[in-house]
Amino acid sequence: MPAYEFRCRQCGTEYEIRATISEYSKGLKTVCPSCGSEDGEQLISLAAIFRGGAGGSGGFGGGCWGPSCCGGN
Ligand SMILES: [Zn+2]
Numbered sequence: 001m002p003a004y005e006f007r008c009r010q011c012g013t014e015y016e017i018r019a020t021i022s023e024y025s026k027g028l029k030t031v032c033p034s035c036g037s038e039d040g041e042q043l044i045s046l047a048a049i050f051r052g053g054a055g056g057s058g059g060f061g062g063g064c065w066g067p068s069c070c071g072g073n
Contacts, residue, residue, distance in 0.1 A: 006040035008032035014043065 003016040004024065013034040030040035 004028065005043040006030050007043055008035060008037055009039045009041055010037040011035045015040075 001018050001020055002024075003018045005014060005016055007014045011032065011034050013032055015030075015033050017028050017030055019028055029038065031038055032040060
């Protein structure tokens with residue numbers, strides 16, 4: 001049974017709701033375990049996959065790529 005992550009809009013608590021796909025498709029009733037609010041937003045776990053595609057500051061550490069780039073000889 002998959003778990004869906006939510007974050008309470010009232011107090012910021014993150015929590016998981018376990019539900020079957022069919023339950024999820026019908027709409028989950030989310031209840032914050034901390035404050036009891038039903039106003040939760042779902043955290044999109046797929047975001048973690050896309051995080052690696054943006055940003056980055058190179059990774060080659062200033063390597064020399066040719067005979068002229070470092071002054072040569
Ligand atoms: Zn809450």
